[in-house]
Amino acid sequence: MDFSAYQQLRFERRANGVLLITLDRPEKYNAADEVMHGELARVWTDVSQDPETRVAVVTGAGKAFSAGGDLAMVQRMAGDHARVSHMLEEMSALVYTMVDCTKPIVSAINGVAVGAGTVVALLADIAICAEDARIGDGHVKLGVAAGDHAALIWPLLAGMAKARYYLLTGEMISGAEAERIGMVAKALPREQVLPEAIRVAETLGTGAQQAIRFTKRTLNNWLRAQGPIFEQSAAYEMLGFLGPDVLEGAAALEEKRSPEFPSAK
Template sequence: MNYDHYQHLTFERRANGVLLIIIDRPERANAANDQLHDEFAEVWRTIGQDPDVRVAVITGRGKAFSAGGDLKEHADPAEALSSERVLRSGRVALDIVNNMLNLEKPIISAINGVAVGAGLAIALTADISIIDEDVRITDGHSRLGVASGDHAVMLWPWLCGMAKSKYYLLTADFLTGREAERIGLVSKAVSGDLVVKEALDVADRLGRGPQRALRSTKRALNHVLRLAAPAFELSVALETIDFYQDDAKEGIAAFREKRPPSFPSAPPSPARQEPSSDG
């Protein structure tokens, strides 16, 4: 198989059928421009056709895993929110998760740095996730004024339960790798210098294991996740609709300008009137 057409993913073949995938836009914290977003979806199909790959490991170049969508890719905010681009982005978001679930070969994420949005979808849709215990992650959609549509509605309730899912998806609070492991959102948290090594060690073990049994187990387990497929489809549709609303325009503008957002749907409350001393 030839991987030369990938522009922002690089590949290293290891022993026992392990393929290391490196997200390679370190100058942008590995944020996904349109090209990388497409590659996030397509790479799993390519790996599925590669007879020499038994296990895939994905990590980020530099200090980040992937900082989500590159909201500064287009100089004109109107271009970033064009109907064609928003609709296409939603379709690709569905493909990323579905293609990862459909790939029978195990996927391991080595979450070496910040993971947000589409980057977090890759990190958590992996079958096994190894994270730096001090890394901070967030779904982050509500910070932009849009519904959590990349993966979270489908996966988080199964991984960490409904109470924690609602808390972190509604607040968009950051959580550390250590806390993510504690609540069950990731498989394992380790010291930062051990993340990739641990992921490759697990991959090597799987690569030497019974391939049919491993793939059959993954396939069966993923049917549990697919029970939430209608909710996933709805979340992506609602996110797409939200991108056309004023809250999203404000959220993206605030991100680009590095300021707190002031969402139109939540105008400031009037100042509280204190009762007069004679009343």
């Protein structure tokens, strides 16, 4: 498999069939614009089909895992039916290609992970997080429903009470707290996150491949069973991009102030 066509994802082959994938837009804290979001939506199919890869590790370049959706992309989407419709399809592709990827995925959450970054971080089969990282789903603070992946997996990972709290408030969670409530498998000092993710990946890469892959496939039926919930959340999120609140939410983020949503007046 030739990964050279990717622009914002960097690939490095490691021993024992491990493919290290780095979100590589550090000057923007690896925020996903249209290019990166599209690449994240198709890379897992390529990983699944790559005969040299037995397990993938995904991390972020620089200080962040991913700062979510690029604000300029959000502003381009607002009120644009064609862009919103395309994003709805791409969002579904990102989620389902991760769920359906035949190879195990390990995330090394080295820093902040929000929005699209949280999708990749938490839909990975094994998530290893820096204790001081910050994880969150801030859709409601932007003025749209919590779509992407959140309604799909947060209740399964942390339980409904915690999912309701964090998704309705948009508050962030530290890596240490994320481990405590079951959002991630491990929380470690930041400098240990990637080495531990590689160690885990090499364990998977040298294990019984069919057994590991079939176990992943079976466990992910929990996610497939929630497909209608995910589809509804994604549609509601995209509907929000056609309303007035998202314009105020994006402006508030850009101006670093609290939003004054039209729907709350």
